[in-house]
Every structure is written in C-alpha cells, then in structure tokens.
Amino acid sequence: MSRDSQTLTLGLVALGGAAGASARHAVGGALPGLWGTLAANGSGSLLLGFLLYEALRTDRLGDRTRTLLATGVLSSYTTYSTFIVETTRAEPLVGAAYLFGSYALGFGAALVGRDFAARVDPREGREVRA
Template sequence: MYHLMLVCLGGAIGAGMRHLTVTAAGRALGTAFPWGTLAVNVAGSFAMGLLVEALARKFSVSNEIRLLLAPGMLGGFTTFSAFSLDVAVLWERGAQSAALAYVLASVAGSILALFVGLWLARSIL
C-alpha cells in the first residue's frame, strides 16, 4: 500500500506539472494544435530516459524514490490518453493532416527524446 501511495503522490505532482505546461503552451501558442501535450510527451520521454539511466548508472536510490519519480511523477506528467483525445479532436474537426502530423511528431519525437536522454546520461555519468 505504501508503494501505491508513493506512485499516487508522484502522479499528482506530475499531473499538476502537465496541467501547468499545457495551459502555458495554450496561452503562448494557441489551442488550434495540441502543442502542450506534444511538449509534455516529448519532454517526459526525455526525462524518463535521463532518469532511468542516471539511476541505473550513477545514483543509488531506494525503490521508493524510483516509484515516486518514474511511474509516479513522470507517469502523471506524460499522458498518451490526452494525446489520443487530441488526435481524435483534430480528426473530427476535419484536420486529418494535422492529426497525422501530430501522431508522427509525438511518437517519433518522444522515442528520439528518450534515446537522447539515455545518451546524455551515459555521456555525463
């Protein structure tokens, strides 16, 4: 039960960070395209790669800290459920090209960002 509470606490923090990021992106760039969710998914994937590699190579932390940060905070921060909804909204608005571009940018960008995070952690640790 304690581990579940750590994941939930981290998830709440991550969800709050996601909300702030998506809101700021909407204000700065408009809401016609889901820039905020794209940024969250790519940045979260980068952070996950960096965190996982850093914890594996350099920092000896407890399983509790790992649970709080990886599935908790970063799991709450990144969200492919919001991504899926954004794709559906774009598609149903008749913006199929934007929807497909968003899928490609989100998936490729997130995977690339994770590998960059792994590379960066391996380079500096």
C-alpha cells in the same frame, strides 16, 4: 511484498502522481492544445529516458525514488489519453503529422535522456544492470 511496503509504494505513486498531474496542468495552461501535450510528452520522455537509464547504469536511484519519479510523477505528467483525443479531433493531415511527430519526438527525447545519463557518469566499465 509486505502490506507496509505496498502501502508505501501506493503512497509514493499517489504523491508523485499529484505532482506530475499538477505540472502537466501548468504546461497545458501555458501551451494549450496540441502544443502543450507535445511539450509534456516530449519533456517527459526525455526525463524518463534519463531517469531509467541512470537507474540501470548506477546505484544512485533506489526503488522508492524510481517509483516516485517514474511511476508517479512522469506517468501522470505525460498524457497518452490526451494525446489520442487530440490526435483524433485534429484534421486528418494534422492528426497524422502530430501522431508521427509525437512518437518521433518521444523516442528521440528518450534516447537523448539516455545519452545524457551516460555522460553524467562516463566511467568505463559501467554496464547496464539487468
């Protein structure tokens, strides 16, 4: 990877990261505590499932777009560190339910995103690129 390409990639991640972190802050302001983290991680998983599956199935999203949106925006929008802190601070039963519920929601949302991407371009013969 050339130095110019590395600089562009870093810029895309930084720009996307600022947008994702700002969106996450807004969600946290609207839904404080566990609910805000759950909402951000669930919606982020849905969007990431759609984005990555759509990128694998079609040629609509280039590498730069995926870097900006997936690595930049969605990685800073979803909040694993906050998720862990909130889980450990909760009462044990609430923390356990939150932990398992969050993972179930995240996996389920990613699968819904994947299925939505398949419906956007349902042409037969469109296989996932490796």
